[in-house]
Amino acid sequence: MAEEAFGEAGTGRLRMAVQKKGRLADETFDLLKRCGLSLSQSKNRLYARVQEMPIDILLVRDDDIPALVAGGASDLGIVGGNVFEEERAGGRLGSRVPLVKPLGFSKCRLCIALPKEDTYSQPADLGGMRIATSYPALTEDWLEREGVKGATTVVMNGAHEIAPRLGVADAVCDIVSTGGTLDANGLKVAETIYRSEALLIGGPLEGEAKKVADALQLRIEGVQRSRDAKYVMLNAPRSAVEAISKVLPAADKPTILELAGTAEKVAVHTVCREAVVWEHLEELKRLGASAILVLDIDKMLA
Template sequence: MSSRLRIAVQSKGRLAEGGMDLLKRCGLRFAYGRDKLHQRAENMDVDLMLVRDDDIPNFVASGACDYGIVGENVLAEEQAAGGRAQELEIALRLGFAGCTLKLAAAEGGEITSVKDLDGKAVATSYPALTAKYLADNGVKAEIVEMRGSVEVAPRLRIADAICDLVSSGATLQANGLKAFETVLESEAVLIRRKSGRDATADEIANILMRRARGVIDCAQTKYIMLNAPVDRLEAIRSLLPGADAPTVAQIAGRDDVVALHAVCRERVFWETLEALEKEGARAILVLPIEKMLA
């Protein structure tokens, strides 16, 4: 086996951009090259294979790559279809490219639940996942497999309903459809084989995963600095989202006010700042955190 870690990454699209950005924020530097299939890291023993998203599970399952960055929806579809994708597992959830696989039908129509699909036709690009979900709910329906433009199927009378990925819901609305059931919540994930992995590649992957967790944690984590009246300190501390143990320090020449610094692991909204201000906090600063290791 190769002593370098081989990662399969989508060659185009949202997962390609998000995956490359994550790897670069984990400290990898890639050499410029003309090869559209392969990129080599300059500062770690890491190689990237740039391939189609639906090929990534097979690249990893076959051993052509050690790990892969793929949409959970793609992995779930391959696993629902059977075959060697069953040997794959999620090593790390990556926190980007979120979407939802949903069942949808004509808004205001007779189909409003999964049970209403019994004896109907459902168009989808995810036939295995859709069939499994319907079977799990005791529903017998015809699966109409489509490779694109699934949302037009009810309007063209190709199918009675659809099962498709939804991000904002705007495409459904534009085609007069309404989602009524969630089949799968999906995001970008790092996948690997459950067994038979190369030990050296795993060591490198563990370093990258530790860094990646730090990057992912930083995405919503903020560093808050403020001045707080001593008599309102506990009330102010209770308003800080996801802060375990903020640092409290004396301010020179002041006995009635302290400086408070905290790492907040949840989102900090304008409403949070306004609530802090209402309790007497002043000089409130919210700063991004670039890197963090727990």
């Protein structure tokens, strides 16, 4: 397996950029694994090759991915929405990224936070403040939409939480997962200005690369459908089947099977495309269902 073969254009192999390490990388590799794909890495760990499909993976920094896709160096990319939208809001991507598909993982929030002792009730309270952030374009867009007057951004690449204590900013705008870091630094969330998740992004494709991209997207959609989907099996009075079908969330029409030795009860099998919670099971029990089984679905195609 030649090192120079990785990432070359015109070979018929799809090129996809993903984060090299971190939470997004871990969840991206898990997605690819659930799609039935395994990777072999190059010696320099800058590339990986998918064994089951003609796909080359570029292992890079998250904030380089939008530019690699927009510039044509990569056909597809999996990137945090916060990074992608910051690049797009800053006018650095042009129109070469027509594919933007939410993937449902690596979720977080971009929040404006203030010192806990500050009073806050509305966006106008941010007027005249200096806001430390790595996301100046998204922050400034939000300030403009909310009509906040006189606020400015102070661009910092890290350690935003200590900016108010250092006197270089009055507030911060940063990514928040649990809020623990903000709390430890005496800050509180004032506003959530963007809710982020991983995105599949891509430029215009044709030929073999498009066929591979379409096949990959089909697998990804199958994984997404199966994430909350459950296969439900139960026994129920024949007279209660219609009521039971209405309780099951986003269910397909059920398969009804006869039970040996009884005409009054049947077996009901169905796929639910949304999460099945305890309240659903309790309602099924109340309607006369028994032997209720809820099973995970590993893969699902429409």
